[in-house]
Structures are given as structure tokens and as C-alpha cells.
Amino acid sequence: MIMGGLSSCFLLLIILMLAADLMFTSFDDFKAALLKPEIQAAFRLTLLSCSAATILALWVAVPLGYLLSRYQFFGRTVVDTLVDIPIVLPPLVLGLSLLILFHISIGGWELEDFLRNRVGFPVTYRWPAVVLAQFGVATAFAVRTMRVTFDQIDPRAEDVARTLGCSRGQAFLLIALPQAWRGILASATVAWARALGEFGPILVFAGATRMRTEVLSTTVFLELSVGELDAAVAVSLLMVAMAVVVLLLLRALGTGPSS
Amino acid sequence: MIELLDVSIQAGAFSLKNVSLSIPKGEYAVLMGRTGFGKTTILEAICGLRAIVSGQILIDGIDVTQKAPADRLIGYVPQDLALFPNLDVRSHLEFALRIRKQSRALIAERVNELAKILGIVHLIDRSIDKLSGGESQRVALGRAISFRPSVLLLDEPLSALDETTRNQMQELLRQVTRASQVTTLHITHNEDEAIALADRRFHLEDGQLTRR
Numbered sequence: 001m002i003m004g005g006l007s008s009c010f011l012l013l014i015i016l017m018l019a020a021d022l023m024f025t026s027f028d029d030f031k032a033a034l035l036k037p038e039i040q041a042a043f044r045l046t047l048l049s050c051s052a053a054t055i056l057a058l059w060v061a062v063p064l065g066y067l068l069s070r071y072q073f074f075g076r077t078v079v080d081t082l083v084d085i086p087i088v089l090p091p092l093v094l095g096l097s098l099l100i101l102f103h104i105s106i107g108g109w110e111l112e113d114f115l116r117n118r119v120g121f122p123v124t125y126r127w128p129a130v131v132l133a134q135f136g137v138a139t140a141f142a143v144r145t146m147r148v149t150f151d152q153i154d155p156r157a158e159d160v161a162r163t164l165g166c167s168r169g170q171a172f173l174l175i176a177l178p179q180a181w182r183g184i185l186a187s188a189t190v191a192w193a194r195a196l197g198e199f200g201p202i203l204v205f206a207g208a209t210r211m212r213t214e215v216l217s218t219t220v221f222l223e224l225s226v227g228e229l230d231a232a233v234a235v236s237l238l239m240v241a242m243a244v245v246v247l248l249l250l251r252a253l254g255t256g257p258s259s
Numbered sequence: 260m261i262e263l264l265d266v267s268i269q270a271g272a273f274s275l276k277n278v279s280l281s282i283p284k285g286e287y288a289v290l291m292g293r294t295g296f297g298k299t300t301i302l303e304a305i306c307g308l309r310a311i312v313s314g315q316i317l318i319d320g321i322d323v324t325q326k327a328p329a330d331r332l333i334g335y336v337p338q339d340l341a342l343f344p345n346l347d348v349r350s351h352l353e354f355a356l357r358i359r360k361q362s363r364a365l366i367a368e369r370v371n372e373l374a375k376i377l378g379i380v381h382l383i384d385r386s387i388d389k390l391s392g393g394e395s396q397r398v399a400l401g402r403a404i405s406f407r408p409s410v411l412l413l414d415e416p417l418s419a420l421d422e423t424t425r426n427q428m429q430e431l432l433r434q435v436t437r438a439s440q441v442t443t444l445h446i447t448h449n450e451d452e453a454i455a456l457a458d459r460r461f462h463l464e465d466g467q468l469t470r471r
Contacts, residue, residue: 156341162328163306163335165358165406178345 018240025233033234038210039219043238045127046215050195053134057142057191062184065146066172070155086140091200094136098205099124129206130213134195142191149183150176185253193246196239216242260284261305261410261442266314268297268304275300277314278468280461284319284409285440287433289453292463298446299338301463302412305444306333319409331410334403334441338414340395342387342402349383351398355406373401376435393424397431404439411436413445417452429455 033039067073068080086094102112102124116122123129157179158171166174199217206213208222216239223232261282268275275297282288292298303309305316307328316324323331343351352370361369374380377397382390390398396416403411413432417425433456436443447453453460460471 154339154341156337156339157343159308159328160335160337160341160402161343161354162308163331163333164355164402165329167327167329170358175343175345 021233021237021240025230025237029230030234030237033223033231034238036231038214039216039231039235041211042214042216042219042235045130045213046196046217049127049130049134049215050192052131053138053195054142054188054191056131056135057139057195058184058188060139061142061146061187061191062177062180064143065187066150066176068143068147069150070158083140083143086137087144091137091198092204095133095201095204098129098133098136098201102205124205125207125209125213127206127213130202130215133201133205134198136201137198138191138195141194142187145187145190146180146183149180149187152183153179182253186250189246189250189253193243193250196242196246260317260319261288261444262315262317262320263301263305264315264317266301266304266316267312268300268309269312270297270300270309273297273300274312275466278466279314280468280470282442282444282459284442286458287436287443287445287456288459288461289457290444290446290461290463291448291450291453294448296463297466298463299414301468302335302414302444302446305331305410306335306412307331332406332408334406334408334411336396336399336403336411336413336416338416338418338446340399342395342399344387346387347383348379348385348387348390348398351387351402352383352405354402359406369405373405376438377401377431392419392421393428396420396428400432400435404435404441407439407441409442411441411443413443415446415448418448425452432456 034043064079064083068076068083089097102115103110112122112124121128123132153176155176158166158168158175161171161175162168197217198215199221202208202213202215202218203221208214208218210222214222216235219235220232220239223229223235261280263278263280265277265279266275267277278301280288290298290301300309304311307323307326311324314324315322318331318333343354346354349370352373353366356366356369370383371380374383377400379394379397379401382394382398387395387398400413400416416432417428420428429452432443432445435441445456462469462471
């Protein structure tokens with residue numbers, strides 16, 4: 001009875017928050033906000049940066065999740081702990097740390113300076129900084145999901161594949177990876193959702209320049225800061241809708257490997 | 260031929276010390292002993308899935324102690340079969356041959372041959388989750404012998420089968436191993452199975468491997 005009551009309170013809070021958002025705005029306000037060029041640019045950058053961060057996160061998460069699931073190696077605990085740091089770190093600290101990393105001078109050499117002048121690929125306060133900030137947190141969650149996925153896949157099949165002539169790499173690619181497809185999709189969904197919700201690191205590391213480094217989470221902040229509450233709520237509802245789609249997708253896929 | 264020379268294995272708190280055995284080429288050996296005494300550990304060491312602390316493992320006179328499992332040319336059927344959930348029956352039989360980059364014609368010929376020998380022609384395009392216990396055993400056996408290994412290791416392959424299927428599988432094992440002259444080491448708890456199949460028998464107890 002008490003547990004039911006407490007659960008109901010939480011669910012009621014979420015429903016009331018969403019209902020308040022919906023009541024605050026009208027369809028016309030929503031339409032007007034979404035027609036603003038700045039918000040459309042932010043929507044495009046959000047879709048692109050979240051997708052780029054997700055693809056990059058998977059490239060790291062799949063092999064690292066497999067490594068942590070299957071192998072005992074020196075420093076494994078350290079690696080395991082390091083992966084979790086972006087999850088527990090305050091978002092602003094993550095952004096500040098990225099900013100410092102790119103601008104700290106080591107014997108006169110600076111990473112941002114090198115990337116801008118030598119490689120021709122400036123990062124800070126530009127779109128790559130948005131992707132990198134999103135990648136930092138999204139990857140940590142993706143690695144966790146992939147590790148659980150591989151933990152649930154019996155390694156015996158990979159062992160047998162090795163007796164049949166496979167190297168460890170072939171056993172991974174031919175046996176483990178095809179079984180992990182649902183986990184990979186779940187991992188991608190989690191990474192994408194986390195990237196969508198990222199704000200603090202983006203604000204510090206990429207800034208909030210309209211039409212350049214503005215994503216939907218920064219749009220809410222920018223619209224609020226200029227007193228455009230209607231637009232802020234409309235964008236918030238758009239993000240809620242995107243998050244709900246992602247969560248429904250995640251629920252449909254499940255988090256385990258294919259049976 | 261399988262030879263273990265003073266092999267010691269450490270697996271966590273469990274250890275086996277100075278285990279030696281010899282199985283001549285083409286013979287069918289059965290290894291018996293109580294659960295938890297290290298029979299599976301010995302099989303895993305022979306096929307290279309478990310590192311040994313000391314000693315030598317020889318296959319057909321060649322020292323394979325330091326070789327990767329892929330290079331030992333050993334067919335292995337684990338107790339849980341460990342069939343590949345993402346592959347159908349045909350793909351299981353093709354797997355080792357594809358890894359070895361055999362020609363399509365040769366792979367097709369070998370798969371057809373195996374399917375006939377194992378009596379699984381009608382199952383060849385079936386998903387493995389739609390196989391019975393006996394059918395799964397046949398597929399696991401086919402996968403293990405597909406690349407004509409010189410050694411076959413079987414870890415309680417018939418333990419989960421009913422009596423009729425077990426008798427059929429015993430007959431099949433006898434036919435397949437005799438025809439291919441593969442040297443076989445088979446773990447079982449079943450005395451009748453040992454009597455029916457074994458050319459020689461070993462018993463593992465308290466870390467001591469003895470021939471019976």
C-alpha cells in the first residue's frame with residue numbers, strides 16, 4: 001500500500017510536469033517556435049551530432065565492452081572505473097575538463113592550436129566540440145550496456161569456434177557480434193538518448209552560439225535567457241517527444257542479447 | 260595419437276598435477292571419474308582452451324602445448340554443445356571449412372557427406388533452436404569432425420539423451436570414429452556407454468589418472 005502510494009506520487013509528478021508543459025503552450029506557439037530558423041538549425045545539429053556521437057560511442061563501446069566482459073588483464077579494474085567517470089562526474093566539470101585539455105599548454109604545444117593550425121580542424125566552440133562533449137557521456141553508458149550484453153552471451157560458443165580454426169578476433173566477429181545485435185541497438189539507443197540530453201559540457205566546451213553550436217538542450221537555455229518562455233517550452237516538448245520515441249524503441253528492443 | 264606428459268593444470272583453487280596418458284592413433288578412449296575431479300579441465304587443456312602450468316601435450320607426436328586452439332586440429336564437442344545461435348545447421352557444418360577458405364564445391368561436398376552420415380539431411384536448413392537434443396548432438400558432432408581432425412574430444416556428449424537416442428548416438432559415434440580413424444577421448448559417467456565404445460578406459464580420482 002505504502003509502496004504503491006510512493007510509486008504513484010512519482011508517476012503523478014512526471015505526468016503533472018508534462019501536462020503543465022502541454023497546458024502552458026498552444027499548438028500555434030509550438031508551430032511558431034519550430035518554424036524559427038535558429039530552432040530548425042538546432043534541431044538539425046542535434047540530430048546530426050547525436051547520431052555522430054552514437055556511432056563514435058559504438059566504435060569504442062563494442063570492443064571495450066567485450067574486453068571487460070571476457071578478459072582478465074592487468075589494470076582491468078582501473079579501466080572499469082575510468083569508464084564510469086563521465087557518468088558520475090558533474091556535467092559542467094566534464095565540459096571544463098575538455099576545455100582545459102584542449103587549451104593547456106605543454107612546453108608551448110597546445111592541442112586546440114595544433115588541430116586548428118596544423119590539421120585545419122578546430123574543435124573548441126564549434127560543432128566537433130558538441131559531438132565530443134556528447135560522446136564523452138554517451139560512450140560511458142554505451143560501454144556499460146555492451147558489457148552487460150556480452151556478459152549474457154555464453155563464451156563457450158566462441159571457445160568452440162577457436163577450436164574450429166578461428167582466431168580470437170574471428171570468434172568475436174563471427175560468433176559473439178552477431179549474437180549481440182540487440183545489445184548493440186540498445187547501446188546505440190542509450191547513447192543517442194544521453195547525447196540528446198547533454199547540456200552542461202556542451203555549454204562550457206562548445207558554447208551556445210546560435211546557428212553554429214546550438215543544440216536543442218542549449219535552445220531551451222537560450223530561449224529562457226531572453227524571456228521566450230513559449231519557445232523554451234515548445235522545444236522542451238519536442239525533446240520530450242524525441243526522448244519518448246527513443247525510450248519506446250529501447251523498451252521494444254530489450255537490453256539482452258538475441259535468444 | 261594423444262599424449263599427455265606430466266601435465267599440471269591450475270584452475271583457481273583446483274589443480275591437477277603430473278597427469279599422463281597416451282591414446283594410440285585411431286583408438287577410442289573413455290575417461291571416467293566423479294564430477295568436479297577435472298575431466299573437463301583435461302579436455303580443455305588438450306584443445307588449448309586452458310593453459311597448463313607444466314608438462315607437454317602431443318598430438319600425433321607433435322608438441323602442441325604452446326599452440327593456439329585453432330592450430331591444434333582437434334574436434335571438440337563440449338557438454339553444453341555450444342552450438343552457434345546465429346547459424347543454421349548447414350552453416351555449422353560449413354563453419355570450420357569456411358574458416359580454412361576451402362572451395363565452395365569442396366564445402367558443399369563435405370556438408371552433403373556429413374549430413375548423410377549423421378542422418379540430418381532433412382534438418383540441413385533448420386535453425387538450431389528448432390532441433391531436439393539428439394539432433395543437436397549430431398550437429399555438434401558434425402561441426403567437430405567437419406574439417407577431418409586427427410583428434411576428437413567429447414565431453415559427456417550423450418548425458419542429456421533418452422535411452423533410445425543414446426543407443427542410436429553410440430552406434431553413430433562408433434561408425435563415425437571407426438570410419439575416420441580419428442583418435443577419440445570421451446568423458447562419461449555411464450558404465451554401459453564406456454563398455455559399448457571404449458578401446459581403452461581411464462579413471463580420474465583424487466587427481467590421479469589411471470588406466471583400467
